[in-house]
Amino acid sequence: MRGKTLKMAVATTAITLIATGCSSGDPEESGSSNSNAVVSIEIAEPQHLIPSNTTETSGAQVLSALFSPLVDFDKDNKPFEVAAESISSTDNTLWTIKLKDGFTFHNGEKVNADSYINAWNHGAYGPNGNGGSYFWEKVEGYADLQSTDPDGADGPQKAPEPKAKKLTGLAKVDDLTFTVKLSAPFSEFKAVLGYTSFYPLPAAAWQSEGVLKEGFEDAIVGNGAFKIKGSWQHDQGIEVERYDAFPGTKPKVGGVNFKIYQQLTSAYADLQADNLDVLKSIPTENLSTAQTELGDRFKQSPASTFQFVAFPTFQPEFAKAEVRKAISQAIDRDEIIKAVFKNSQTAARSFVSPVVAGYRENTCGDACVFDAAKAKAAYTAAGGPAKLQISYNGDGGHKEWVDATCNQLKTNLGVECVGTAEPKFADLLTKVESKTPVGMFRLGWVMDYPSMENYLGPLFGTNGSSNYYGYSNPAFDTLVKEGAAAPSPEEAIKKYQQAEDILVQDMPVIPLRFGQNTFGHSSKVKNVEIDLFNRVDLSKIEAVS
Numbered sequence: 001m002r003g004k005t006l007k008m009a010v011a012t013t014a015i016t017l018i019a020t021g022c023s024s025g026d027p028e029e030s031g032s033s034n035s036n037a038v039v040s041i042e043i044a045e046p047q048h049l050i051p052s053n054t055t056e057t058s059g060a061q062v063l064s065a066l067f068s069p070l071v072d073f074d075k076d077n078k079p080f081e082v083a084a085e086s087i088s089s090t091d092n093t094l095w096t097i098k099l100k101d102g103f104t105f106h107n108g109e110k111v112n113a114d115s116y117i118n119a120w121n122h123g124a125y126g127p128n129g130n131g132g133s134y135f136w137e138k139v140e141g142y143a144d145l146q147s148t149d150p151d152g153a154d155g156p157q158k159a160p161e162p163k164a165k166k167l168t169g170l171a172k173v174d175d176l177t178f179t180v181k182l183s184a185p186f187s188e189f190k191a192v193l194g195y196t197s198f199y200p201l202p203a204a205a206w207q208s209e210g211v212l213k214e215g216f217e218d219a220i221v222g223n224g225a226f227k228i229k230g231s232w233q234h235d236q237g238i239e240v241e242r243y244d245a246f247p248g249t250k251p252k253v254g255g256v257n258f259k260i261y262q263q264l265t266s267a268y269a270d271l272q273a274d275n276l277d278v279l280k281s282i283p284t285e286n287l288s289t290a291q292t293e294l295g296d297r298f299k300q301s302p303a304s305t306f307q308f309v310a311f312p313t314f315q316p317e318f319a320k321a322e323v324r325k326a327i328s329q330a331i332d333r334d335e336i337i338k339a340v341f342k343n344s345q346t347a348a349r350s351f352v353s354p355v356v357a358g359y360r361e362n363t364c365g366d367a368c369v370f371d372a373a374k375a376k377a378a379y380t381a382a383g384g385p386a387k388l389q390i391s392y393n394g395d396g397g398h399k400e401w402v403d404a405t406c407n408q409l410k411t412n413l414g415v416e417c418v419g420t421a422e423p424k425f426a427d428l429l430t431k432v433e434s435k436t437p438v439g440m441f442r443l444g445w446v447m448d449y450p451s452m453e454n455y456l457g458p459l460f461g462t463n464g465s466s467n468y469y470g471y472s473n474p475a476f477d478t479l480v481k482e483g484a485a486a487p488s489p490e491e492a493i494k495k496y497q498q499a500e501d502i503l504v505q506d507m508p509v510i511p512l513r514f515g516q517n518t519f520g521h522s523s524k525v526k527n528v529e530i531d532l533f534n535r536v537d538l539s540k541i542e543a544v545s
Contacts, residue, residue, distance in 0.1 A: 032544075032545045033252060033526075033542040033543060033544070033545065034253075034542075034543045034544070034545045035252055035253065035254065035542075035543075036253075036254040037253055037254055037543030037545075038239075038241075038253065038254055038255040038256065038257055038543075039253050039255075039256055039257070039277045039278070039524075039525050039541055039543055040256070040257040040258075040259050040275075040276050040277045040278070041061070041256055041257070041258050041259070041276075041277065041278045041280070041536055042258075042259055042261055042264075042267040042270075042271075042276055042278065042279045042280060043058040043061055043062065043238075043258045043259070043260055043261075043280075044056075044058040044260065044261065044393075044395045044396065044424065044425055045058070045234065045235050045260050045395070045424050045425075045426060046058045046059030046062060046232075046238075046426075047059060047131075047425070047426040047429060048131070048217065049062060049063065049066075049217050049218075049220050049232060049238075050130070050212070050216075050217050050220070051063055051067065051119065051123070051132070051196050051197055051198070051199035051201070052119065052120070052122065052123025052124075052128075052130040052131075052132045052133065052135075052197045053123070053128075053129075053130040053131050053132060054131070054132065054196050054197070055131040055132055055196075055465060055466060056425060056426075056429070057446055057533075057534045057535070058260075058425075059196075060196050060533070060535065061258070061280075061534075061535050061536065062238050062240075062258055063196050063199065063222070064196075064224070064535050064538060065224060065225065065226040065240045065256055065258075065538050066106075066220060066222035066224045066226060066227065066228060066240060067196075067199040067200075067222040067223055067224040068082055068083045068103065068222075068223050068224045068225065068246070068248055069082050069083060069193070069194050069195075069198070069199065070082065070083050070084040070087065070097065070193040070194065070198060071084060071087065071190060071191070071193050071194045072194060073191075073194060073449075073450060077355075077450040077532075079190050079191045079193070079194055079449075081100075082248065083099060083100060083103055083111070083200075083223065083248075084097055084098065084099060084100065084193070085098040085099060085100045085101075085176075086098045087190045087193065089189070091185060092182075092185035092186055092187045092189070092487070093181065093182050093184070093185045093186075094179060094180075094181050094182075095179065095180045095181075095182070095189055095190075096173070096177065096178075096179050097116075097177070097178055097179070097180065097193075098176060098177050099111065099112070099113065099116075099176040099177070100176075100247070101176060102247040103223050103247060103248075104223065104245055105202040105204070105221050105222065105223050106221050106222060106223075106227035106228075106243055107202060107204050107221050109202045109203060109204065111200055111202075111223050112175045112176060113172045113173070113174070113175060113176060113177060113178040114172065114203075115200035115201060115202060115203075115223075116178060116198075116200045117170045117172060117178055118201060118203075118206065118209075118210075119199065119200050119201035119205075120136060120139075120167065120170060120198070121145075121165065121166045121167055121170065121210065122201070122210055122212065123135075123136060123197055124136035124139065124142055124145050124167055125145045125162070125165055125210065126145055126146035126147055126159075126162055127147070127159070127161070127162065130197075131465055131466075132195070132196065132197030132465060133465070134457075134458060134461075134463060134464060134465035135192065135195060135197045135198070135448075135465065136167060137463065138182045138183060138184065138186050138189070138484070139167050139169040139170065139180060139181070139182060139183070140167065140168050140169030140181045140182060140183045141164060141166070141167040141168030141169050142167060142169075142183070144162060144163040144164040144168075145162050145163075145164055145165065145166075145167065146162055147159045147160050147161065147162045165210055168181075169181040169182065169183070184481070184484070184485045185485050185487070186484045186485065187484075187486065187487065187488065187489065187492065188449070188451050188453065188484070188489075188492070191449040191450060191451060192448075192449050194448075194449050195448040195449055196448070199222065199223070200223060201221075202221050202223075204216075204221060205221065217232070218231045218232045219231040219232070220232075224243065224246065225242065225243060225246045225248060225249070225250070225251045225538065225539070226240035226241060226242055226243055226251065226255065226256060226538070227240060227241060227242075227243040228240055229241045229255065233260075234260075235260055235262075236259075236260055237257055237258055237259045237260050238257075238258040238260075239255065239256070239257050239258070240255055240256050240258070241254060241255035242254050242255060249539045250539075251538055251539055251541075252527075252539070252540070252541065252542045252543075253538075253541060253542065253543050256538065259276060261395065262394070262395050262423070262424070263394075263395060263397075264279070264281065264282075264283035264395070264396070264397040265283050265285055265286070265397075267279050267283075268282065268283050268286050268290075268520075271294075271520055271521070271522060272293060272294075274522045274523055274524055275522075276522065277521055277522045277524055277525045277543075278519065278520075278521050278522075278525065278528055278536055278541070279519060279520050279521075280517070280519050280530060280534060280536065281397065281517075281518065281519060282298070282518050282519060282520055283397040284340050284341060284397055284400045284401060285397075285400060287340075287341060287342040287344055287518070288342050290518075290520060294520045297520050297521050297522070297523065298520050299517070299518075299519050299520065299521070299528065299530075300344070300516055300517060300518050300519075301516065301517045301519075301529065301530055301531075302355060302516060302517070302532055303355075303446070303515045303516045303517045303530075303532055303534060304353045304355045304356070304445075304446055304447040304450075304532045304533065304534075305353070305444055305445070305446055305513075305514065305515030305516075305534065306348060306351075306352070306353050306444060306445045306455065306511070306513075306514060306515075307345075307348065307442070307443075307444040307512050307513040307514075307515060308348070308442070308443060308444065308445075308509040308510055308511050308512050309390060309405070309440050309441070309442050309443075309509065309510045309512060310440065310441055310442075310443050310468060310469040310508070310509045310510075311324050311440055311469055311507075311508060311509065311510075312432075312435070312437070312438075312439075312440070312441075312469055312470065313469050313470045313471050313508055314435065314469075314470035315437070317384070317385040318385075318440075320382050320383075321505065321506050321507050322378060322381070322382035323379065323382045323383070323384040323385075324507040324508070324510070325367040325378065325507050326375045326376075326378040326379035326382060326384060326413070327375070327379070327384070327388070327409065327413070327440075327510065328364075328367050328368055328507060328510040328511075329366070329367060329368075329369065329370065329371050329374060329375035329378070330370075330372060330375035330376070330379070330408060330409055330412040330413050331370065331405055331408055331409070331412075331510065331512070332370040332408055333347040333348070333349075333368070333370065333512055333513065334347055334370070335370075335408075336401055336404050336405065336408075336512075337513060339404065340400050340401045340404055341401070341513070344516065344518045345513040345514065345515045345516065346513065346514050347368075347512075347513060347514075348368075348511035348512055348513050348514045349361070349362045349363070349364040349368040349369075349511060350362065350363040350364060350500070350511060351363065351364070351455065351456070351459075351460075351500050351503045351504075351509075351511055352452050352455040352456065352496075352500065353447065353455065353514055354514060355447070355450070355532060356447065356450055356451060356452050356454075356455070357450075357451075357452070357489065357493060358452040358493035358496055358497060359452075360497065360500075363497075363500055363501065363504055364504055364511055365504055367504065367507055368510075368511060372411075372412040375412055375413060376412060376413055376414065379413050379415075384413070384415070385415070386415055386416065387415060387416040387417070387418075388406070388409055388413075388415055388416065388417040388418075388439060388440065389417070389418050389419075389420055389438065389439025389440065390402050390405060390406060390417070390418075390419050390420070390439060390440045390441065390442060391419075391420045391421075391422060391428060391431075391438035391439055391440070391441040391442070392419065392420070392421055392422070392428065392441065392442040393421070393422055393423075393424060393425035393427070393428045393442075394421035394422060394423055394424070395423065395424050395425060396425060398421075398442055399419065399421060402419035402442060403419050405417075405419075406418060406419050420438065420439070422438075428441065429468070432468040432469075433468065435470075441468075443466070443468065443509075444515075445458075445459060445466065446532075446533050446534045447532065447533065448533075450532075452483075452492075452493060452496040452497075452500075453480060453483060453484055453492070453496060456476075456480050456496055456499055456500065456503075457480050457484075459509075460476060460480075460499075460503060460508060461476075461477055461480060462474070462477050469508055469509065471506070471508035471509075473502055473506055475502060476499050476502045476503070476506075479495050479496070479498050479499035479502070480495070480496065480499050482495045483495030483496040483499065517530040517534060523544070524543060524544050525541055525542065525543055525544060526541075526542050526544055527540045527541055527542050528540075528541055529541075
């Protein structure tokens with residue numbers, strides 16, 4: 001999502017719905033390339049740039065320039081080694097990671113096993129509060145790095161120091177080899193290593209063991225194809241330039257200027273004027289005219305996006321599943337997609353994207369079928385609140401559909417409803433993380449790695465990294481864990497689907513839409529591709545001379 005919104009075998013239905021790329025006949029595909037040019041890409045203000053603390057797409061886009069992952073994914077969504085020489089296991093529990101020789105950080109330090117072990121221990125250590133900490137939950141020793149505040153964040157007592165500061169499951173073998181021991185088998189662990197949180201950090205990052213240097217985040221040092229130029233200019237931009245010592249695939253441009261916008265409509269105006277080279281998401285206000293205005297520079301490609309409205313399930317007025325289901329039933333998804341999104345997205349009636357293996361259509365059942373009369377009767381019987389609020393980030397182009405949703409809820413449930421914008425996505429996340437009352441809130445998910453588990457665990461697990469709504473069901477947690485430990489993908493999917501069936505009963509969020517990348521580029525660039533993860537492929541983009 002612009003702002004975090006979440007990656008397997010692509011189902012036929014997904015290809016039918018979203019594979020509408022239109023690169024043929026593109027006039028910019030011709031012409032020579034300028035390998036020293038700097039291209040510009042629109043982003044929102046990132047919440048963080050420390051890899052283990054970056055869980056939204058704008059930050060992840062920047063980090064994809066600054067870091068090289070252990071693995072990436074091929075056209076079939078199968079992981080293949082990039083910074084890793086090999087990743088192997090005989091039992092899906094003890095994994096051996098051998099690094100390629102020759103990778104260096106931008107300060108000249110050699111990337112080695114300690115670069116990963118130190119960064120991962122920091123990411124997993126509970127008191128550091130990293131948003132990606134959850135990703136090490138499966139590594140042996142994770143529980144000992146966590147502690148619970150006995151009277152909550154608002155109480156006077158402090159959480160005790162955890163039992164340990166390092167994961168017992170991480171062990172260095174030699175300078176370029178380390179092992180990861182999981183607390184239970186996980187056949188998809190290699191794919192997980194493609195996620196942002198698993199990037200390494202240099203020795204220069206640390207003030208002392210496990211403690212990051214103040215200010216490191218603003219001038220972060222990575223191991224990727226580009227290095228940061230200067231420092232992060234908050235709410236303005238982040239510039240990166242080609243790192244010539246990078247041993248991997250060489251970029252075809254000299255640098256990237258990530259321009260931070262508060263409003264997508266402003267970015268669209270800049271795109272039309274050739275003052276911005278790539279806009280990753282055409283604002284809804286411009287969808288009806290963008291194809292005409294941009295011509296062959298208007299593009300669409302498959303995405304793993306799942307958009308939804310979440311309930312703060314810890315608040316009494318949203319504690320009943322009957323209330324949550326009635327609100328879902330009062331929303332005409334198809335009408336909003338037609339009126340606002342000009343049919344550029346598809347209605348979501350399941351809790352995982354069609355792009356992952358194991359997806360089933362309409363798992364949500366009656367709760368996602370628009371029926372105003374039934375919704376109002378159920379809402380009244382369950383004692384739903386007389387006033388509703390939907391909070392969203394104002395820098396993400398969400399106002400129009402949120403207002404349309406509120407209007408439907410007013411009409412179909414006879415309640416008051418207001419859409420409330422927070423200036424930036426980071427502001428919204430900060431509020432929901434602290435359980436500040438914001439009513440219902442919009443979120444989206446772009447997968448981190450291609451698996452049903454990546455939708456279910458982070459979004460709905462009791463300690464899920466993006467479970468901002470406080471949902472917890474032990475039976476659901478057990479099924480997801482059993483799926484992760486299953487010996488084959490097929491057996492894992494059976495468990496994941498059983499877990500999804502529990503979500504249908506509990507309805508912690510309202511599935512609304514599955515997206516596709518609908519983007520545009522200037523006349524000054526070519527070969528612009530956006531992947532399933534909503535990231536511009538920085539190894540392919542070229543500047544037209």
